[in-house]
Amino acid sequence: MSDHLVWERDGRDWPNREASRFVDAGGIRWHVQQMGQGPILLLLHGTGAATHSWRDLAPHLAKGFTVVAPDLPGHGFTRIEDDSSLSLPGMAAAVRALLDTLAVRPVLAAGHSAGAAVLIRMTLDGMIAPRGLVSINGALMPFRGVAGHTFAPIARLLAGTTLTARFFAWRAENKGLIRGILNSTGSTITASGEELYGRLARNAGHVHAALAMMANWDLAPLTADLPRLAVPLLLVAGGRDGTVPPDESFQARGLVPGARVVCLRTLGHLAHEEKPGEIAALIEEFSREVGVAASAG
Numbered sequence: 001m002s003d004h005l006v007w008e009r010d011g012r013d014w015p016n017r018e019a020s021r022f023v024d025a026g027g028i029r030w031h032v033q034q035m036g037q038g039p040i041l042l043l044l045h046g047t048g049a050a051t052h053s054w055r056d057l058a059p060h061l062a063k064g065f066t067v068v069a070p071d072l073p074g075h076g077f078t079r080i081e082d083d084s085s086l087s088l089p090g091m092a093a094a095v096r097a098l099l100d101t102l103a104v105r106p107v108l109a110a111g112h113s114a115g116a117a118v119l120i121r122m123t124l125d126g127m128i129a130p131r132g133l134v135s136i137n138g139a140l141m142p143f144r145g146v147a148g149h150t151f152a153p154i155a156r157l158l159a160g161t162t163l164t165a166r167f168f169a170w171r172a173e174n175k176g177l178i179r180g181i182l183n184s185t186g187s188t189i190t191a192s193g194e195e196l197y198g199r200l201a202r203n204a205g206h207v208h209a210a211l212a213m214m215a216n217w218d219l220a221p222l223t224a225d226l227p228r229l230a231v232p233l234l235l236v237a238g239g240r241d242g243t244v245p246p247d248e249s250f251q252a253r254g255l256v257p258g259a260r261v262v263c264l265r266t267l268g269h270l271a272h273e274e275k276p277g278e279i280a281a282l283i284e285e286f287s288r289e290v291g292v293a294a295s296a297g
Contacts, residue, residue, distance in 0.1 A: 004205040005077050015055030026097030031077035032070045036062025038295025042106035043069040046113025048210040050076025052196040057272045060280035064294025074209025087216035091118050096127040110134035124225050132232040132290035137241050137269050141248045142219045186240035186268025226255040234286045239265030
């Protein structure tokens with residue numbers, strides 16, 4: 001257990017390490033992976049994950065796109081000075097600062113879970129202007145009922161002290177805990193993928209960022225703004241998703257003009273890790289639909 005991931009130690013065998021670099025932007029020290037040639041495709045992972053989540057999908061997509069995938073603020077190897085970027089507006093502004101520094105303008109963007117919410121917020125606010133957006137089990141709807149009133153206060157309480165993150169990181173030494181959390185997503189991933197999630201979970205800094213992100217997350221304004229989204233949206237939903245119910249993608253479809261849902265009934269929340277080739281094919285097909293021509297490689 002440690003307070004921060006160290007690239008020379010924890011990144012020694014990081015997936016697609018050769019595509020990694022570190023960039024200073026917006027007061028944040030970012031870990032970014034970039035690979036491939038062609039139109040720029042931005043990938044944003046979800047809460048508690050990192051670039052390892054794209055370990056197999058990104059190389060598939062890099063055959064026709066320039067793939068840009070950062071660790072979000074406080075996650076993985078991206079270091080932050082404070083928690084100011086760990087909200088939906090804060091995350092959107094931080095990613096925009098990174099893109100400005102990299103001088104890249106994505107023509108296509110795909111996000112998993114909370115990453116999809118960040119991309120939609122950025123598009124609505126004019127921070128990016130992609131030709132199309134892909135949401136993979138996107139967390140786009142506020143919690144309903146009792147959960148909606150209790151989740152945020154509990155998350156704020158847990159995120160309010162570093163002791164919580166350190167305790168969880170200590171508990172994560174038990175591989176059974178990580179396996180249980182991953183099983184609850186409805187997905188079955190490889191042992192190497194499980195080990196990478198365990199590596200993150202044993203890091204108190206990463207855990208704190210995930211808790212603080214959940215504590216500061218407010219999806220109500222985003223949901224209210226969804227009818228204003230004028231960019232084609234593909235919603236990929238895992239039928240076995242135990243984290244974000246697939247019906248939320250159908251709810252989002254009802255709010256966004258022209259949005260389309262593809263339901264993959266046998267896959268869970270980590271669908272892009274279970275079947276990266278299948279998800280890549282969906283993204284490539286969607287790119288053609290919105291007029292983005294991938295490179296011939």
